[in-house]
Amino acid sequence: ILQQLTLAQQEIAWDQTNKIRFGLPPIIGNYFFPKIAPQLIAAGLMPQLQTVEAGSAALLNQIKQGDLDFALLGASGPLQEPDLTISQIGTAPFVIITPESDPLAQKDKVRFAELAMQKFVTLSEAFVHTRAFTWFQQQSAFIPNVVYQTGDVQLLKQMVAQNVGIGFLTNLAINPDDHLAAVKLTDPKQPVFTISIVRRKDRVLTPAMQHFNQILAAN
Structure with missing residues (x-):
């Protein structure tokens, strides 16, 4: 419980910066990010985006630890984590x-x-x-x-x-x-290689994060 309270306090402080921490593996980034970049610019969200590039396994750990707000993750099959909200948006061989x-x-x-x-x-x-x-x-x-x-x-x-x-x-x-x-x-x-939008279930989303999530899910 103490760890959850500490994490909540850190996220409240982070939300004051109006930034969105977004984990993006290089393969998915090269394929997916150019598709959504025009929408993010049109929505005024690009300046708020703080992108972290790493492999999906490393980014998954950062999501769990509260170091990221969202991530687009690859997996070798459907991703299943009880504490995370996971929306699969694509597959590739x-x-x-x-x-x-x-x-x-x-x-x-x-x-x-x-x-x-x-x-x-x-x-x-x-x-x-x-x-x-x-x-x-x-x-x-x-x-x-x-x-x-x-x-x-x-x-x-x-x-x-x-x-x-x-x-x-x-x-x-x-x-x-x-x-x-x-x-x-x-x-x-x-x-198969699966692509999913991932965030923690207990992460309270700011309006900017909600808008960002909608753009991700629509693509």
């Missing part, structure tokens, strides 16, 4: 990415088990991709040869483009100017 010149790029789809001889470049554990990658590994009964892990999505794509290894990403992270091929995974009952 996980795919294998390769250079366009790689023989694997000529395939439309592949089973993960067919990749046992490949080298992988993967995202670090701050990203939800780790859990999904582990699922594919367990289903395929081999330990992938991960030659490099990074917390930088752009660096991962550049390393794949330079033939360091193949990558494992949600297809939301792939842009035409990356010049990479995305190969579908055919494993049954595989996890």
Whole structure:
């Protein structure tokens, strides 16, 4: 109870600044934020936005601790947290990415088990991709040869483009100017990348936060 009171006092003090603390993972940010930016500007909310960029796992902890008001979070399946209000707004598949010149790029789809001889470049554990990658590994009964892990999505794509290894990403992270091929995974009952708006249930929203929440939910 004491912790809840302290958190409530901190949030009351924060609300006096008229700012909105918004957690945004890099992949979702690059895909989603440009869509809502014009609406935020039109509503006069952009100057009030204080954006925090990190992986979804790290941002989830910040939401729970009261360090963020909202976050757009990715997960490897439906997100479930009893103390949070969660609104799922989209899904996307996980795919294998390769250079366009790689023989694997000529395939439309592949089973993960067919990749046992490949080298992988993967995202670090701050990203939800780790859990999904582990699922594919367990289903395929081999330990992938991960030659490099990074917390930088752009660096991962550049390393794949330079033939360091193949990558494992949600297809939301792939842009035409990356010049990479995305190969579908055919494993049954595989996890999908979900996108959700997340906030604490006991967070009292200011009028600006309510308006911000409406804009997020409408997209």
